[in-house]
Amino acid sequence: MERVFIIAFSAAIGVAGFVWFSRAIKGQALQDFVFSHQWLLHPNAICYWRAGAAIVGMVLYFALAWESLAIFIFTVAAIMDGIDGIVARQCKLGSTWGEWLDPMCDKLTYLPPLIFFAYRDIISVPMIWLLVLIELLGQFMARWVLGKLNISGAANNFGKIKAIICFALVIFCALLDANPGDINIGDEVLLACLILSAASLVFKFIPNRLYADILSGLNLACGLGSLYMTSQGRYASAVCLIIIGQLFDLFDGRMAEKHGGTCCGPYLDDIADFVSFGFAPAYMIILRGGALAWLFSLIFLVAVAYRLIRFVRVDKYRTDLPFGIFNGLPSPAGALLVLGCVLVSPALLPLWFLWLAAAIAAFLMVSHIQFAHFGRILLKKVPRPIFFSLAAAIIVILSFIFKTKSVGMFAALILVSVSIYMIYGRKWRDAVGDLDA
Numbered sequence: 001m002e003r004v005f006i007i008a009f010s011a012a013i014g015v016a017g018f019v020w021f022s023r024a025i026k027g028q029a030l031q032d033f034v035f036s037h038q039w040l041l042h043p044n045a046i047c048y049w050r051a052g053a054a055i056v057g058m059v060l061y062f063a064l065a066w067e068s069l070a071i072f073i074f075t076v077a078a079i080m081d082g083i084d085g086i087v088a089r090q091c092k093l094g095s096t097w098g099e100w101l102d103p104m105c106d107k108l109t110y111l112p113p114l115i116f117f118a119y120r121d122i123i124s125v126p127m128i129w130l131l132v133l134i135e136l137l138g139q140f141m142a143r144w145v146l147g148k149l150n151i152s153g154a155a156n157n158f159g160k161i162k163a164i165i166c167f168a169l170v171i172f173c174a175l176l177d178a179n180p181g182d183i184n185i186g187d188e189v190l191l192a193c194l195i196l197s198a199a200s201l202v203f204k205f206i207p208n209r210l211y212a213d214i215l216s217g218l219n220l221a222c223g224l225g226s227l228y229m230t231s232q233g234r235y236a237s238a239v240c241l242i243i244i245g246q247l248f249d250l251f252d253g254r255m256a257e258k259h260g261g262t263c264c265g266p267y268l269d270d271i272a273d274f275v276s277f278g279f280a281p282a283y284m285i286i287l288r289g290g291a292l293a294w295l296f297s298l299i300f301l302v303a304v305a306y307r308l309i310r311f312v313r314v315d316k317y318r319t320d321l322p323f324g325i326f327n328g329l330p331s332p333a334g335a336l337l338v339l340g341c342v343l344v345s346p347a348l349l350p351l352w353f354l355w356l357a358a359a360i361a362a363f364l365m366v367s368h369i370q371f372a373h374f375g376r377i378l379l380k381k382v383p384r385p386i387f388f389s390l391a392a393a394i395i396v397i398l399s400f401i402f403k404t405k406s407v408g409m410f411a412a413l414i415l416v417s418v419s420i421y422m423i424y425g426r427k428w429r430d431a432v433g434d435l436d437a
Contacts, residue, residue: 113170
């Protein structure tokens with residue numbers, strides 16, 4: 001319990017400092033202070049201080065057994081990771097060296113303690129060394145090749161989310177080190193770090209205009225994989241694949257707008273959406289929905305198809321719809337509403353609950369009730385550090401759910417998430433309407 005208090009206290013101090021600094025740096029007074037004290041607050045200097053603090057914390061923890069002080073130093077250093085980027089953007093102090101230095105200092109912060117914890121049998125030794133190998137390939141070989149090709153080696157979103165999860169994994173290992181009887185999800189979280197690290201490395205070499213098509217293709221692969229998992233009766237895994245597909249779908253449109261795409265991109269996106277958010281959930285309804293499963297599965301599938309066709313043929317050309325506003329509930333949200341009920345029916349809830357969810361989702365999708373776009377509107381209102389932290393937290397929560405195999409908790413997370421989106425999406429749409437008026 002003492003270690004939990006130390007972690008919570010350290011996190012509170014770090015977050016408070018981060019929030020204060022991120023607001024204060026917008027003022028001229030702190031910017032002038034940064035320029036006059038660059039040895040302390042230049043983005044590169046912050047990287048050096050942060051990596052040095054983490055190394056001191058590691059020595060205190062593993063060599064001197066001053067665990068509480070070490071946890072405090074590391075936690076604050078990890079949370080303050082985003083400060084260098086904020087200073088670089090606000091004070092225009094970014095540099096090519098800084099692009100290389102920031103991820104390198106991140107690696108020097110979280111990799112050494114993870115290696116030590118691995119040899120304390122808290123996480124897998126082979127997996128941590130595989131992570132070290134991928135990280136070093138990305139840091140040195142990949143960036144050298146990219147430099148020869150005159151391509152920026154700056155960290156992408158995969159790498160940023162991975163870094164936050166690695167920082168959290170160090171804290172979790174410290175907590176588990178003092179409480180070895182607790183549930184150990186270290187290897188599951190470490191696997192997520194490996195996947196994100198590999199994705200970060202691979203996407204550095206892919207032309208930007210192919211990003212959208214690749215993400216749509218991955219979404220389609222998730223939908224097809226979900227159909228296979230459903231046929232094997234592995235519903236939780238099937239639902240998880242659809243959720244992963246939704247994450248790919250969340251960003252393919254934004255990548256197309258930002259970097260362009262190919263002529264096949266829009267068609268691939270529509271096919272992927274129909275398979276992942278229409279056909280795959282409908283197939284689950286058939287297998288889990290009892291006597292009236294075919295009827296409600298057909299209703300849901302027709303609603304998804306109508307929703308996609310209406311968007312492609314009509315809604316995207318409407319001038320009376322504000323930017324980022326959907327006419328009808330987006331099909332990924334409708335799929336989530338059904339998927340959450342699929343997991344708990346008929347084991348925990350009566351079958352009519354699943355039928356009702358499918359009917360409500362179908363009605364909302366074909367209706368003219370408008371919702372704000374999750375990625376283009378709602379996420380943009382979330383500060384980037386908070387977004388990356390939330391993404392990392394969701395991955396850690398999913399790791400815990402799959403470690404404990406708690407289907408009820410998984411379903412509750414899905415239903416709560418889609419309910420929050422529906423409420424907040426409507427609320428934000430109403431706010432946009434007020435502004436237009």
